[in-house]
Amino acid sequence: MAEYKSVMTRKVLKAKVKAFLLAWIDETLDDSDDTFTLWDDADDAAARSYQDAIEDDKTHAVAMRDAKERFLDEVRSSLADMADGLFEEFGGSK
DSSP: OOOOOOSSOHHHHHHHHHHHHHHHHHHHTOOSTTSOOHHHHHHHHHHHHHHHHHHTTOOHHHHHHHHHHHHHHHHHHHHHHHHTTGGGSTTOOO
């Protein structure tokens, strides 16, 4: 009688997940100006936050702190939304 043997070692799985996530990061956070990425959305939101703070007579330092917080909030939100279906593509064919 045949016995079950793990289909993949931990090391192989780790390597596959790393490769998959790195490829996704490279695609999602493309650092060229040729594509529109979540960075662009976050930077636009941060710029609006900065401008709003300045118009409310806040200092540059406070406005930049607000902008950074808004930037990170946008990135977190975008990544959470994107991650929802991210792993549906992992593993390829069945």
